[in-house]
Amino acid sequence: MNTIRGRLITIGILALLSIGALIPRNVKQRVVDQKTGKMKDTTVRRVPVNLGLDLQGGIHLALEVDESKGPVPDCADAIQRAERVIRTRIDEFGTTEPVVQIQGRCRLIVELAGEKDPARAKSVIERTAFLEFRITDMQNQFQNALQQIDAVLRRAGFKSRGAAPSAVSQLFGADTTKAGRDSAADANAPGPLSSLLFQGQLPGEFLVPEEQWEVVDSLVQRPDVRQAIPRGIDLKWGAQVESRGAKSYRALYAVESRPIITGEELQKATARRDQLTNQSVVDFVLSRRGGRKFGEETARHIQHYMAIILDGRVQGQPPIIKNQITTRGQIELGSKTLQEASDLALVLRAGALPAPLTIVDEKSIGASLGADSIKDGIRAGIVGVVLVILIMVGYYRLSGVLAVAALTLYCLFTVAGLSAFGFTLTLPGMAGFVLSIGIAVDANVLIFERIREELVHGKSLRLAVDDGFKHAMNAIVDSNVSTALTAFILYLVGTGPVKGFAITLIIGIAASMVSAIFVVKTLFLIWLQRRPAMTTLSV
Amino acid sequence: MIRLFANANYDFIKWRRWAYGITAAIMVVGAFDLVVRGLNYSIEFTGGTLMQVETKTAVGTGRLRQALDDAGLHGAEIQTFGSDTSYVIRARISAEAGENEVGDTVAVAAAVGRALDASAGPGQYRVERTESVRPKVGKELQGKAFLAIVLSFFVTLTYLAARFEWRFGLAAVLATAHDVLATIAFISLMHIEVSLIVVGAVLTVVGYSLNDTIIIFDRVRENLHKYRRQNLYEILNLSINETLPRSVLTHGTTLATTLSLLLLAGEVIRPFAWVMSFGIFTGTFSSIYIAAPILLLIEKRWPGQDARGARALGARAPVPASPAGPPAPAAPKTPSPTPPRVPAR
Numbered sequence: 001m002n003t004i005r006g007r008l009i010t011i012g013i014l015a016l017l018s019i020g021a022l023i024p025r026n027v028k029q030r031v032v033d034q035k036t037g038k039m040k041d042t043t044v045r046r047v048p049v050n051l052g053l054d055l056q057g058g059i060h061l062a063l064e065v066d067e068s069k070g071p072v073p074d075c076a077d078a079i080q081r082a083e084r085v086i087r088t089r090i091d092e093f094g095t096t097e098p099v100v101q102i103q104g105r106c107r108l109i110v111e112l113a114g115e116k117d118p119a120r121a122k123s124v125i126e127r128t129a130f131l132e133f134r135i136t137d138m139q140n141q142f143q144n145a146l147q148q149i150d151a152v153l154r155r156a157g158f159k160s161r162g163a164a165p166s167a168v169s170q171l172f173g174a175d176t177t178k179a180g181r182d183s184a185a186d187a188n189a190p191g192p193l194s195s196l197l198f199q200g201q202l203p204g205e206f207l208v209p210e211e212q213w214e215v216v217d218s219l220v221q222r223p224d225v226r227q228a229i230p231r232g233i234d235l236k237w238g239a240q241v242e243s244r245g246a247k248s249y250r251a252l253y254a255v256e257s258r259p260i261i262t263g264e265e266l267q268k269a270t271a272r273r274d275q276l277t278n279q280s281v282v283d284f285v286l287s288r289r290g291g292r293k294f295g296e297e298t299a300r301h302i303q304h305y306m307a308i309i310l311d312g313r314v315q316g317q318p319p320i321i322k323n324q325i326t327t328r329g330q331i332e333l334g335s336k337t338l339q340e341a342s343d344l345a346l347v348l349r350a351g352a353l354p355a356p357l358t359i360v361d362e363k364s365i366g367a368s369l370g371a372d373s374i375k376d377g378i379r380a381g382i383v384g385v386v387l388v389i390l391i392m393v394g395y396y397r398l399s400g401v402l403a404v405a406a407l408t409l410y411c412l413f414t415v416a417g418l419s420a421f422g423f424t425l426t427l428p429g430m431a432g433f434v435l436s437i438g439i440a441v442d443a444n445v446l447i448f449e450r451i452r453e454e455l456v457h458g459k460s461l462r463l464a465v466d467d468g469f470k471h472a473m474n475a476i477v478d479s480n481v482s483t484a485l486t487a488f489i490l491y492l493v494g495t496g497p498v499k500g501f502a503i504t505l506i507i508g509i510a511a512s513m514v515s516a517i518f519v520v521k522t523l524f525l526i527w528l529q530r531r532p533a534m535t536t537l538s539v
Numbered sequence: 540m541i542r543l544f545a546n547a548n549y550d551f552i553k554w555r556r557w558a559y560g561i562t563a564a565i566m567v568v569g570a571f572d573l574v575v576r577g578l579n580y581s582i583e584f585t586g587g588t589l590m591q592v593e594t595k596t597a598v599g600t601g602r603l604r605q606a607l608d609d610a611g612l613h614g615a616e617i618q619t620f621g622s623d624t625s626y627v628i629r630a631r632i633s634a635e636a637g638e639n640e641v642g643d644t645v646a647v648a649a650a651v652g653r654a655l656d657a658s659a660g661p662g663q664y665r666v667e668r669t670e671s672v673r674p675k676v677g678k679e680l681q682g683k684a685f686l687a688i689v690l691s692f693f694v695t696l697t698y699l700a701a702r703f704e705w706r707f708g709l710a711a712v713l714a715t716a717h718d719v720l721a722t723i724a725f726i727s728l729m730h731i732e733v734s735l736i737v738v739g740a741v742l743t744v745v746g747y748s749l750n751d752t753i754i755i756f757d758r759v760r761e762n763l764h765k766y767r768r769q770n771l772y773e774i775l776n777l778s779i780n781e782t783l784p785r786s787v788l789t790h791g792t793t794l795a796t797t798l799s800l801l802l803l804a805g806e807v808i809r810p811f812a813w814v815m816s817f818g819i820f821t822g823t824f825s826s827i828y829i830a831a832p833i834l835l836l837i838e839k840r841w842p843g844q845d846a847r848g849a850r851a852l853g854a855r856a857p858v859p860a861s862p863a864g865p866p867a868p869a870a871p872k873t874p875s876p877t878p879p880r881v882p883a884r
Contacts (some may be wrong), residue, residue, distance in 0.1 A: 054807075062676065118669065360673040369591070369667040373805055380804035387795035395541055395788060428736050431800055431808045432743075435815060438796035439747070442789040446754070449785045452542075475757040478702055479750035485698060486691045486746035490739055493687040495680075498735045505743070 004529065007522040014514070015409060018416030022047055049419045051113075052426035054497055055374055057367030058113040059121050064106060066358035075106035081350035082357055083108055084343070085129040088239050088313045092124045108357070118364045129311055131263030131351020134234075134255040135297075136204030136305040136318055141230040142254035143199075149228045150191025156224060158192035193219050200251060202305050202318065210241055210248035220252075232257050239313035253314045255307045260297035263351030265290025271341035280333040280341035284348055291327030299324040308347065315347045316340070377430035384434050385411075392441055396448050398538035402523040403444040406515040410440050413511035418504065426500030436508030442479070443516035446472040448539050461537050465524050469517070476517065484509045544783040551779050551827050552772055552835065558828035562721060569724020578727055581734035584681050586674030587631035588647040592655060594664040597623040606654035612647060621806040625667075647671075684738040688719065691745055699749075703756060706837045711752045714830035718748045721821045722814060731810045740811045744818030747793070751786070751826040758782050759834070771838055775831045786823060794819050 026043050053060050065078045072078050079102055086100050086108070099111035115121050137143070196216050197206040208216045219225060220235050229235065238251030268285040286294055298321050305318040319331045333341050388407070392400035414433060418425055451468030459467060484506055491502035528534070582589045600617045603626060607615050616629040630647045648669065655664045692712060699708035722741055726733060758778035766774065797819060801812035 359671070360676045362669065362671040364669045366665065366667040368665075373807060376803060376805035377808070380799045380802075380808075383803055384796035384799040387799065388792045391788070391792050391795060395543075427807055428739060428811065431736075431804060431811055434796050434800055434804070435743070435793070438793035439750075439789075441792050442750075442785075445785050445788045445792075449782075449788075452784075453781070471761075474761075475754045478753045478757060482695050482698060482749045482753060483746035485694050486742050486749075489687055489691045489694060490742050493683045493690070494735065494739065495683075498739045501736070501739050 004522065004525050007518070007525070011409070011519055011522060015412065017420075018412045021416040021420040022049075022412075024048075047419075049415065050422065050424040051370075051374075052424045052429070052497060052500055053111055053113055053363070053370075054365055054427045055370045055425065055430075056113050057116075057365050057370040058111065059115045059118050060361070060363040061110045061112075061121070061125065061359055062103070062361035063108045063110065063125065063357040064360050066356040068358070069356065072355070077349070078353070078355035079106050079108050080346060081129075081353065082355040084346045085311065085350045085354075086110060086125055088311050088315075089124055089127075093121060107360070114367065115364075116367070118362065122359065126357060127311075128354040129263070129350050131266065131348065132259035132309050133261045134236075134257075134259050134307050134309060135301050136202065136307055137233055137254035137256065138203050138304050140203055142204065142233050142235070145228060145230050146191065146194045146197075149225055150194050152224050152228045153192040153219065153222075156222075158219070193225075197252065198249070202320075204254040204305070205318075206252045206254070207242070207244075207249040208252055210250060213237070213250040213252075216252065236307065236309055236312060236314050239310070239315050251314065251317075253307055253318070255309070255314075259309075260301070260306070261286070261290055261294050263348075263354075265293070266348055266352035269345040269348035269352065271338060271345040273338050273341075274332075280336050280338050282331040282333070282341050282345045282348065284329055284331070284345075286327045286329070288327060294329075295324055295326040308344070310347050310351050316344055373427050374430075377427065377434070381430070381434045381437070385437055388437055388441060392444070396539055398527075399448055399451075399524075402520055402527070403441055403448070403516070405523065406444065406519040407437065407440060409519055410508075410511050410515035411437070413514060414504070414508050417507040417511060421507075423503045423507075424500055425504070426497040428497045429500035429504040432501040432504040433508060436505055436512065439483070440508065440512035440516065443472075443476045443512060444520055446475055447516070447520065451537065451539050455537065455539070461534060462528055464537070465528065469521055473517075476513070480509050480513060542784070543787050544780070547780045547783050548776075549780060549783075550776055552776055552832055555828055555832040558824070558832075562717065562824070562829070566720055566724050569721070569727050573723070573727045576727065576730070578723075579730050579732045580677075581732050581737075582629060582631065582670050582672050582677075583735055584677045584684075584733065585631050586672050586677040587629060589630075589668070589670040590628045590648065590651050590666060591620060591668035592626050592628070592651070592664050593667050594624050594626070594655070594659040596659065596663065598626070598655075598658050599623075600626070602658050603628075603654065606658040607650065609657065610650040610653040612650035612654065625806075680735065684735070687738065687742060688745070691742055692716070695745070695749055699753075703760065704843065706834060706841065706843055707756050707760070710830050710834035710837055711749060711756060713833050714752050714825040715745055715749050717825050717829045718744055718818065718821045721825075722818055725817045725821075726814060729813065731813055734810065736808075736811045737814055740814035740818065743815060744822060747818060748822030748825055751789075751822050752830045754785065755779055755782050755826050755831065756834075759831075771835055775835065779827050779831060786826075790819055790823050 024045050024047050026045050063082070065072045065075045065082075083100055083102055090098055090100070093112050093115060097113070099109065101109050103109050110121075110125060112121055193216070196208060196212050196219075198208070199205075200207050217237070220229075233254050234257045236253045236255055238253065241248050241250055243249070265287045266284060267287055269282055270284075271280065271282050273279070274281050301321050302323060303320065305320050307318040308315045316333075319333075331344065333344070385407075389404050392403050392407075394400070396403065414436070417423075418429075447468055450472040451464050454464035454467045454471075455461075457464075487502045487505040487509070491499055491506065494502055600619060604615075604617050607613075607617070607628065612630060614630075616627075616631070618627050618629075619625060620627045628651055648666075651666075692715070695715070696708055696712050699711050703711075719741060722744055725731075726737065726741075731737060755778055758781055759774055762769075762774045762778050762781075763771075766777070769777070794816065797812050797815040800808055801816055804812065
């Protein structure tokens, strides 16, 4: 009794966990707004299974360093720079969760699910990176103009919304006394724009709640607002989302329109940890011409903040200029990790030495083709499953029904496994899944045949069931391990959809071991216990 | 209760020479075809551009080919894909072309666009899928696919060597090698396009066939302990017959799923399903007619424990059984741990 109860509880927990992994949930997606053409966040409720590009449509690109116009000495570094640059442009792709990753050493993979226009995606990727240093709005020109901008927006019919002015001081606590004094937010009435901006820690820095940044972006892009922004000042978004407590913010910087220097003047940038101060620092070297220019500019801007802007996005928090810098300088990152310093050095190098890329592998799949594939795959799966059920129940009768019950759990476990480990379902993966249904019953077939043999040998029902399971085990383990090994090799060597196939097969094998052996044994035990007087087994 | 092949007692091993003949014939024809036509590698492996287009009306491959020629895209392959409004156009990269002048999807896409405008009419078609691969990447992929097959052999051989005696492992691997060769012959004869998915199918066939061989060998190992007096020839036959119901059932369910994939899952999966369906046959065939006889030969050449294999082939085989068959092989004369098989009639 106890063993049966324990087994049932285990099965119940597994089934609940699997169902839990598959409950439709809210997933935040970034999609292009059809009307404005801008990215916006939408929340979609769906079953959390990732679909591969071949099922949902999209573009897969493999890029390498273009060496047709001369050799590139360090392709690994060039690819890392390119990756960093493309990451900053992620919002320009009109897709949900683009994949940008380095494969091997010198190849970059970009996957854009749902993207329809390969030419547009390619132009975003192939554009040369542009790095510039600009001084932030030290005179608070933008901030002083905020009232006027608010007025412009009110006239255009915008009402203020957002947080109460006092949020500013709550947000930053005591160390931002300056922010409290002249924050735009404590103007008499909250304005349409100013009520959405929180004063940051340095002049020209504002924080915008993550959920409102699209609103702010569309406001500041309006022609009438741009008119009202003081001459010589530009607004640039920060590249990263910053979290303060439970909330996420994006930084908006008011910077001078004129760059004090651009990436072409930069020759080298490396990150290191300073032995004396134990700080992370980035050393950089400028060309002689650049050093002269930078020396003049930095001499004028001591104690000013300098924003590092790559492709129009401010990278990290602007550092303060402590003294005049000519050709050699360093950026101190204080207590930031070496990782962050390396990242900043990479940004600088990316802007200094744009990596020319060439597409070596390109696949684009239309969404309708993907939808057809899903439909066909599901149809084939259903027919396959029905055939398997007919064969099993027709041949093994009641035992076959048990096997089919286990098969249902098998399907549940497999799909849940794919979902829980975040694997991607591809078209070959679907084929692998359908195929694995046919193979999954093999363990049950082996067990049932053994039980039949044991019964022919004249064993009692209980003994025949026990021995049938026991004797079939060797063959089941050996055969499953050998299939899993080949699938594992396929996983190691394969790419994209084939990896998906291998993963589905491996998860399927694991799930079939659990369902065919453990679940079916439990069902048999219950059956035998319920009918102690039974003399023949329907197997 | 339905019982297929209960108490079957066919003399499978007797027919081994016939089996060798059949499989050799397939392979010779396949090898000939391979040499003459060569394998039909996909764009992934050769490099080039593939475009799948869906037209509103049936254009016909002839007209499309003419239009492509006119548009300046010569030598492209054109096939219908599932229906006569769906076409796949492949512009492979010729061996002479250098790395830099190729992979030009833009040019191919433009040519295909012009050809479709001319043959189907502007706006009367939709590009469903584009694939463009540089030959360099294709070569890498070929290397990887080859590596995968070799690695899978190595790993499974190691596993078999650990689980079974080396003689069994060798026989199983040879049988699996046979399956790979037979499958390649099949792919060549059927002119199936060799894509990554097809390589995946071949590897799955390897796993599946090995699985099947292992099931039989597992039984052989068990029966060798159980029936001490019988020679290997008899043990092999007995084991194959004992596992026959399982083979029929499992191959039946697997075939049911691969056939539904073949017929219902669409064009992209079809090559995979073809290879898998064939693989089920060859896997079953090789487990019985290749793996078992080879084990016998290995035992003869390098006799193992108590040289039972050598004895088997030295002395002529026991009474060949007819399909209706006399009962199971003679029971051992000494008492064995478990009672010998008693025909349940």
